[in-house]
Each structure stands twice: as C-alpha cells, then as structure tokens.
Amino acid sequence: MTTTNLTDLDAELTRFFRPDAALMADPFGLYRRLREAGPAYRIGGRVVVSHYEAAREVLVAPSTLQGLSVRGSRYRSIEAGHLEDDRVRLRELFAFYEKRISGVDGDKHKRLRRLAQRAFTHRVISQMQERIQGITDDLLAPLAGEVEFVEDFAYHLPLIVICEMFDIPVEDRDRLRAWASDLGAFVGADWSDAATVRTTHDSVFRMREYLTGVFQQRRGSETTELMQALLSAEGDDGDRFTEDELVSVITQFVFAGHETTTNLLGNSMVTLLRDHREQWDLLRSRPELVPSAVEELLRFSGTTQYVDKLAEEAGEVGGVEVRAWDTVVVAVAAANRDENIFDDAETFDVTRNGRGHLTFGFGPHHCLGAALARIEVATVLHTLTQRFPDMTIIDQGNVRYAANSMLRGPHRLPVRLGRERT
Amino acid sequence: MTARSSDPRAEVVADRNRCVGSGNCLLRLPDVFSSDEEEGLVEVLDATGAGHRLDDLQDAAEACPAQAIRVVLT
Numbered sequence: 473m474t475t476t477n478l479t480d481l482d483a484e485l486t487r488f489f490r491p492d493a494a495l496m497a498d499p500f501g502l503y504r505r506l507r508e509a510g511p512a513y514r515i516g517g518r519v520v521v522s523h524y525e526a527a528r529e530v531l532v533a534p535s536t537l538q539g540l541s542v543r544g545s546r547y548r549s550i551e552a553g554h555l556e557d558d559r560v561r562l563r564e565l566f567a568f569y570e571k572r573i574s575g576v577d578g579d580k581h582k583r584l585r586r587l588a589q590r591a592f593t594h595r596v597i598s599q600m601q602e603r604i605q606g607i608t609d610d611l612l613a614p615l616a617g618e619v620e621f622v623e624d625f626a627y628h629l630p631l632i633v634i635c636e637m638f639d640i641p642v643e644d645r646d647r648l649r650a651w652a653s654d655l656g657a658f659v660g661a662d663w664s665d666a667a668t669v670r671t672t673h674d675s676v677f678r679m680r681e682y683l684t685g686v687f688q689q690r691r692g693s694e695t696t697e698l699m700q701a702l703l704s705a706e707g708d709d710g711d712r713f714t715e716d717e718l719v720s721v722i723t724q725f726v727f728a729g730h731e732t733t734t735n736l737l738g739n740s741m742v743t744l745l746r747d748h749r750e751q752w753d754l755l756r757s758r759p760e761l762v763p764s765a766v767e768e769l770l771r772f773s774g775t776t777q778y779v780d781k782l783a784e785e786a787g788e789v790g791g792v793e794v795r796a797w798d799t800v801v802v803a804v805a806a807a808n809r810d811e812n813i814f815d816d817a818e819t820f821d822v823t824r825n826g827r828g829h830l831t832f833g834f835g836p837h838h839c840l841g842a843a844l845a846r847i848e849v850a851t852v853l854h855t856l857t858q859r860f861p862d863m864t865i866i867d868q869g870n871v872r873y874a875a876n877s878m879l880r881g882p883h884r885l886p887v888r889l890g891r892e893r894t
Numbered sequence: 895m896t897a898r899s900s901d902p903r904a905e906v907v908a909d910r911n912r913c914v915g916s917g918n919c920l921l922r923l924p925d926v927f928s929s930d931e932e933e934g935l936v937e938v939l940d941a942t943g944a945g946h947r948l949d950d951l952q953d954a955a956e957a958c959p960a961q962a963i964r965v966v967l968t
Contacts, residue, residue: 532961586933589915593934827921828957838916838959 481505485515491660491877499777499880500818503806511790517545518799519792520778522806524813524830526790530781530802531835537577538837539780540569540659545797550664558666561673565658568676571717572724574837581836587705587713588721588840591637591698597843600633604851607632612859616892618866621885622738630733630848634726639699640686651679652727659780660878679726683719725841732775733845735881737852739773742882743820746868751822756857764825766849771814771826775879777805779833804830805880862890905966906943906951908936912962919963922954927963936962 484502487495495502503522506513511523521527530536541547547566554562569575573584590596611625611632619625631649635642654675661668690699702721705713713721744752755761781800788794808829809817815824832839839845856863865871866886874883906926908919915934919927923946928937943951948965955963 532959585914589934590932592915593931594917594920594929595931596934827918832916832959834959836914836960838914840915843917 481509481513482515485513485520488877489515489518489660490662491875493873493875496873496875496877496880497871499805499877500809503803503809504818506803506806507810510792512792514792517549518801519783519789519794520801520803521789522803522810523790524807524810527802527804527807527830528834530789530800531779531830531833531837533835534578535784535787536781536800537784538570538575539782539799540566540575541782542566542570543797544782544799545795546799547663548797553664554666554669558669562663562669565669565673565676568680568720569659571720573721573840574724574728577836583711584713584717584721585836585840587702587711590701590705591725592840592844594843596637596698597847600637600844601847601851603636604629604633604848605855607636608851608855612855616889618886618888621741621887622734622881622883626737626885627730627734629737629852630730630845631726633844633848634729637696637698638702638722638725639690639696640683640722640726644682647682648679648726649730651675651682652723653731655679655723655727656731656879657876660876676723679723680719683722683726684715687715687718687722728839729841729844731879731881732841733848735775735879736769736773736845736849738882738885739775739880740769740849740853741865741885741887742871743769743773745863745865745887746871748820751820752857752863753861755822755853756861759854759858761822762850762854762857763846765822765853766846767829768820768822768824768826769849770831770846771808771829772820774805774808774829774831775881776831776833777878777880778803780878802830804833859892859894860889861893864888864890903968904943904948904951905968906938906941906955907964907966908938909962909964910935910937912960913958914960914962916959918957918959919954922957923950926951927954 488502506520506522511526512519512521521530551559573588607629611628615624631645632642635645654672658672691703755765779802781802783794783796783798783800786794786796789800811817832842866888871882872884874881913936915929919936920929926940926943928939929935930937951965955965
C-alpha cells in the first residue's frame with residue numbers, strides 16, 4: 473500500500489470535479505492515487521468508486537438509482553441557494569433529465585429501453601455501416617494538409633450519422649451540437665451557478681421545441697425506416713412511445729450519440745499519434761487488429777470518466793459508508809486501469825483485447841449505442857491509417873482538453889494529414 | 895475448469911426479459927449467441943456451446959451487463 477496524502481487527494485478531487493481543463497489532459501495519476509487509497513473514497517456528499525469489482529457492483533445494484541435526481545442530496549443542498557426564477561428553471565431541467573431513458577429506473581426504464589432498443593438492433597447498425605464509411609469518405613474528401621481534427625471531422629461524423637438515422641435535417645447540426653453540448657456539460661457542472669442553469673435550461677427547451685417540430689412533420693409522412701419503426705414501435709400490449717417520451721429519447725440519442733464518440737475519436741488520435749505512434753503504424757500494416765484496438769482505446773482512452781449514481785438507501789461501498797441520497801461516482805476510467813483485472817493495466821496495447829472495460833457502463837443502463845460507437849471508431853481508424861499513414865499531431869505538447877470531468881476529450885486537435893495513399 | 899463445453903452437461907441459457915442488447919455475448923462468441931432483428935435481444939444459437947471451453951462460456955455470461963446469461967451444469 474502506497475501512502476497517499478489524503479489532504480492532497482481531496483484537493484485534487486475537488487479540482488477534478490470543478491472541473492479543470494489542465495487536469496483533464498491527464499487525470500490518470502489521480503485515478504491511480506484513488507485506487508491506491510482503496511476501492512472507494514468519500515469526498516463531501518460524493519463517494520468515488522475506482523476499483524473494478526466495486527464499480528461493477530454499484531452499476532448492477534438495484535438500490536443505486538440514476539444520478540441526476542431532485543432526490544439527491546447534491547441537488548437539495550444547492551436548490552435553496554437559487555433565486556425563485558432559477559429554482560423553477562432548475563426543477564424543470566431536472567424534470568427533463570429524470571425523464572430520459574438514462575434518468576429512470578426499474579420498470580419505467582425497462583419499458584422505454586425496450587422501445588428504444590429497436591433503433592439499435594444489430595441489423596439496423598450493420599445497415600448503417602456502409603453509410604458510416606460513405607460519410608467518413610465525404611468528410612475527408614475536401615481535407616488536405618493541416619486540418620483541425622475535431623472541428624473539421626470528428627464532430628461531424630457521429631452527428632451526421634444520428635441525424636440520418638432519425639431523419640433530422642443534417643444542415644441543422646451546428647444548432648443541435650450547441651444545445652447538446654450544453655446538456656452534456658450540465659451533468660458535471662456546478663449546479664449552484666445561476667448562469668449555467670439558465671444556459672442549459674434555454675438549450676434544453678429550444679432543442680425540445682426543435683425536435684418536436686421535426687417529429688410532428690414526420691408522423692404520417694414519408695420518413696426513414698428506422699424513424700417509422702420508432703414512431704410506431706409497440707411493446708407488450710400495444711404500448712407506444714408518447715410524443716413527449718419520443719422527444720426525450722431522441723434528445724438523448726443526439727446528446728449521447730455525438731459528444732461521446734467525437735471525444736473518443738479525438739482521444740484515440742492523441743493516444744495513437746502522440747503517445748504510441750508504433751501502434752498506429754501497426755494498425756496500418758495489420759488492419760485486422762482494428763476491432764481489438766477499438767476495445768483497447770475504449771478501455772484506455774474512453775470518453776466517459778465516471779457515471780453518477782444515487783444511493784437510495786444507506787449502505788456501504790468498497791468499505792466506505794454511504795448515506796441515503798449520496799452521489800456514488802462510479803469512476804469507470806479509473807476502474808478500466810485496475811491492475812487486479814487487467815494485466816499491465818497502465819500499458820496501452822492494441823493487440824490485447826481491452827474488452828471487459830466499463831466505458832459503456834454495466835447493468836441495465838449499459839450504453840444503447842455501444843455497437844454504433846464501435847463501428848464508427850473502427851471505420852475511422854481503418855480509413856485514416858490506410859489513407860493517411862503519415863498523419864501527425866501539430867504541436868503535440870499543446871493538445872488542449874475541454875474542462876469537463878465526465879466526458880474527456882481534446883477540444884482542439886490540429887493535425888497534418890500527410891501524403892494521401894490510395 | 896478444464897471441462898469442455900461440448901460436454902453435454904453444460905447448457906447456455908439466456909433470459910430475453912433481462913437482456914439489454916449490449917452485444918457483449920455475441921462479440922465474444924458469435925457462433926453461440928446472436929440477437930433478433932426486431933428487438934435486438936439475445937438469442938442462443940447453440941445452447942451446448944460446441945467447440946468452446948467452459949471457461950469461455952462462463953466469461954461470456956460474466957460479461958453480460960444485464961446478468962441475462964447463465965451456464966447451467968446439469
């Protein structure tokens with residue numbers, strides 16, 4: 473057991489949750505110190521879980537609920553500090569978050585999930601594969617020389633895919649992106665900040681209004697097969713999505729389906745081009761390693777750093793006492809480097825299969841879009857290593873990360889594509 | 895744990911009611927597990943898991959986030 477100065481660990485964790493862009497460039501030292509401190513660690517009203525087994529335990533436990541809830545002590549402690557108008561906004565925001573598939577639990581969750589699942593069957597996703605390659609090729613076609621990887625490429629691909637799947641006008645994607653990133657940032661934000669509450673409230677309701685408009689047009693007219701399936705999706709006993717649920721669900725698809733994948737693409741480039749160039753070259757010469765590389769990238773450089781859960785009752789996690797309505801922060805990115813589970817866990821190796829990682833979560837809320845994300849990243853890796861084998865990051869020492877502790881990724885990544893091979 | 899799953903005493907059972915369509919099982923053992931076209935939920939192609947080690951079957955069961963797969967020894 474290494475002795476970690478707990479006061480330092482507290483300070484570092486406080487900085488992590490603030491969040492802090494510089495720390496997000498490399499949070500892995502913090503994760504190591506957390507694991508050394510034990511399976512779980514309390515800081516204020518949060519219990520942070522960093523060991524793999526304990527993380528999995530929490531994710532499957534029926535007594536832990538999805539994290540964004542007005543029942544949580546984190547919510548209750550900040551609510552009173554807001555002015556009345558902002559308090560109303562905050563409540564409306566939470567009402568929205570609590571309605572998402574990933575905001576509900578138990579039977580309610582099961583029902584929504586079953587209906588939504590139809591959009592992500594193996595068949596639907598494999599049908600998208602060809603389009604994903606097509607969109608990738610179209611996005612790359614005009615690019616040459618120096619390119620901003622995130623702005624010129626990585627952000628577009630997942631969002632275009634989602635738009636095409638759900639028949640949302642692709643040309644509106646800049647607006648969707650802005651709304652969705654506000655939504656995403658809120659999850660890990662300081663909820664006592666009035667400006668954050670106002671911005672997020674505004675974005676959520678604009679996005680809902682926009683999507684409601686789109687779906688009203690689609691109902692009863694010609695649309696994609698998938699959208700048709702969702703509009704008419706029936707579960708047991710003729711159960712259907714209500715209009716409101718459908719908008720919530722698609723809002724979530726847009727949010728969950730783009731930033732996570734955009735960041736994963738960015739993280740993958742940094743890991744392969746800056747930190748492990750030899751493995752980029754290996755993927756170039758052995759493209760059959762791409763699926764295994766995707767799993768290893770998900771394990772080692774995944775986007776999602778942690779998942780917030782709420783303890784419904786008092787108990788204990790990894791030897792740490794949990795009070796009812798504490799937030800249990802399941803640090804999946806820390807658990808993914810748990811030496812008890814993965815040999816040489818801190819070593820990146822595309823030839824190992826990194827599967828078993830918790831980046832898509834575990835339990836009933838396991839990521840609905842996992843197969844889609846896998847195909848997107850595999851397509852991009854395969855295409856880029858073959859077409860631009862000499863690609864490099866410009867100014868490698870200066871890769872900037874977004875100040876988001878939950879979803880990690882570079883927000884600017886200038887690259888030089890190099891000579892194109894055909 | 896050296897028993898082979900082709901041993902008739904191992905049987906793979908999947909509970910579609912629990913399944914969340916993660917695909918973790920079919921990524922590992924695509925000739926044992928599949929998913930249906932409409933709902934995207936697990937289907938067992940080969941309940942005996944022929945040609946796979948018992949360990950591998952148990953790994954696939956362990957990898958299920960919904961705990962929907964069991965390997966029953968009879």
